[in-house]
Amino acid sequence: MxxxxxxxxxxxxxxxxxxxxxxxxxxxxxxxxxxxxxxxxxxxxxxxxxxxxxxxxxxxxxxxxxxxxxxxxxxxxxxxxxxxxxxxxANRIMIVSQHALTATMTSLIIERAQRTAPDASFRLRSANLDECLTQLFSRQADIAVVYRLPGSSHSVRSDFVEAAVIGDERLVPVLAADRVAWLLERLAAGELPFISYPADVFLGQVMERAVLARLRRDLRLEARVETALTFASCEMALAGVAPAWVPMSLARRAIEEGRLADLSDHLPACDLEVTVIRLLGATGGLERDIWRQLTDRSLTLGETG
Missing domain, CATH: 1.10.10.10 (Winged helix-like DNA-binding domain superfamily/Winged helix DNA-binding domain)
Known part of the structure; x- marks a missing residue:
């Protein structure tokens, strides 16, 4: 009927x-x-x-x-x-980002996108790096926001996607300010307790390549806690459990308030790039306009460290 x-x-x-x-x-x-x-x-x-x-x-x-x-x-x-x-x-953009970026920079990215499309609606998903790329390739997401080591490339063929750097981040070692003296004593004894990331996640691989490989030559490394979440790492560092390497954008407020200490003078930090990725050949007008806004070099998110 x-x-x-x-x-x-x-x-x-x-x-x-x-x-x-x-x-x-x-x-x-x-x-x-x-x-x-x-x-x-x-x-x-x-x-x-x-x-x-x-x-x-x-x-x-x-x-x-x-x-x-x-x-x-x-x-x-x-x-x-x-x-x-x-x-x-027709007026919605699906964005997927790594967990750490969801907690720190995605709000800035969406704010920038809204300058071009104030009436657009955004759906945000959070995942690890591999899942971000999977959602992009299966068209469950229009744009992926992920980290990349400077000088490296994403683990996808360049003839499938286009990528652009939209900002810089810094992975910094932090610890509760009142626990720094304790840590320095441990370092003097040749030991480094720390909060680790799993080896199968992006930050775990970054830590091994850019941080731990350097420290292992001179220190006995002791992973006190393992977690895939930067927010949890930061909270454990605040609690004084052990130093954690977290994005500066996540730790900055606690550092400025004096609750966290930036240990970059004692332990290595690591630079990261914030990138956006989309499939080549995307034709949606809204997606095209937002991509142009996000990749405008005059509007880079800037360094966070």
Whole structure:
């Protein structure tokens, strides 16, 4: 049963006249009469008592009037929701970012994107690096925001994607300010307790390559806690458990407040690039405009360290 048919039935019931119902439905009376006949042929019963003036619903139809009204309202709402959903979908950008970036820089990235598309809606997902790329390739995301070591390339073929650097980050060693003396004693003894990242996540690989490989020559390394989450690492450093390497953008406020100490004078830090990636050949106008805004070199997010 079509929505317009239900509306036709109710128009006759409310006006008691085929001619007035046709006027209300913005069609000619002859066209409306043909439509009513088509409805009755489809249902297989006469819906109206034409012998009475004003025209009335037959008892069997009248008994279902409340259901017809409810169904009409529900279908109208469904049509409206579908139209609204299509509008939102056409005006929505899906962004996936690494967990650490979600907590630190993604809000700045979305703020910049809104300069170009103030009416756009954004859906943000958080994942590890491999999952970010998987969502991009499966088109579950339009743009991925991920870290990269300076001078390196992403582990995807350049003929599949385009990437751009939009900012800089720095992975810095931090510890609760009142635990620095304890740490210096441990370093003097040739030991380094620390918060580690799993070897199979990006920051774990960065730590091994850029930090731990250097420290291992002179110190006995002791991983006190392992976590994949930079926020958890930062909290444990604040609690004085052990030093943690976290993005400066995550630690800056606590450092400025004197709760965390930046240990870069004692332990190596590591520079990172913040990059955006999208599939080559993306044609959506909204995505294209936002990409242009994000990759505008005059609007780089800037260094965070």
């Amino acid at each position: 079509r929505l317009e048919w239900l509306e036709d039935i109710l128009a006759v019931a409310q006006t008691g006249s085929f001619s007035e119902a046709a006027e209300r439905r913005f069609v000619t009376q002859s066209a409306f009469s043909r439509r009513i006949q088509q409805i009755e042929e489809h249902v297989g019963v006469e819906l109206f008592d034409r012998t009475r003036k004003p025209v009335q619903l037959r008892p069997t139809t009248e008994a279902q009037r409340a259901r017809i009204e409810e169904l009409t309202d529900a279908l109208r709402q469904l049509v409206g929701d579908l139209k609204q959903g299509a509008k939102l979908s």
